[in-house]
Amino acid sequence: MRMLSILAMSTVLALAAPSYAQQPAAPQANTPEAQSQTPVIRALAIVDIQELPPEAQSQVNEIVAQQGDDALQELRGLIDGNAEIKAALEAKGLNSGHVIAANVESDGTLVLVTKKAS
Structure with a gap:
């Protein structure tokens, strides 16, 4: 499982439209703009970290350890600023404080990895 850094994920969340279905007009595929465009x-x-395979759990834990607390707090703040994501977490009995990592899959799925306080 390829994980993006929390800072990169913060950028994605900051630029995410309120509706996940909205898409801007796509630039030409061979232009530099198309290659560096933020994922939709x-x-x-x-997903709770305990639901991941052991190898993926290790990857997530390694990335989390490499990130600073400031980056994690920024990610959580961006999540709190997005009503749809916040509501989805609350529907599962979670909040942004449970989120430890995020990833955007190639199909456009934003995966939030959570960990309940132990």
Whole structure:
């Protein structure tokens, strides 16, 4: 499972439209703009770290350890600023404080990895 850094994910969340279905006009595929464009979020998945295979758990834990607390707080703040993501977490009995990592899959699914306080 390829994980993006929390800072990169913060950028994605900051630029995500309120509706995941909205898409801007796509630039030509061979232009530099098309290659560096922020991914479009089409769906949201919330996964507890314990549900991941052991290898993926190790990857997530390694990335989390490399990130600073400031980056994690920024990510959580952006989540709190997005009503749809916040509501999806609350529907599962979670909040942004449970989110430890995020990833945008190639199909446009934003995956939030959570960890309940132990």
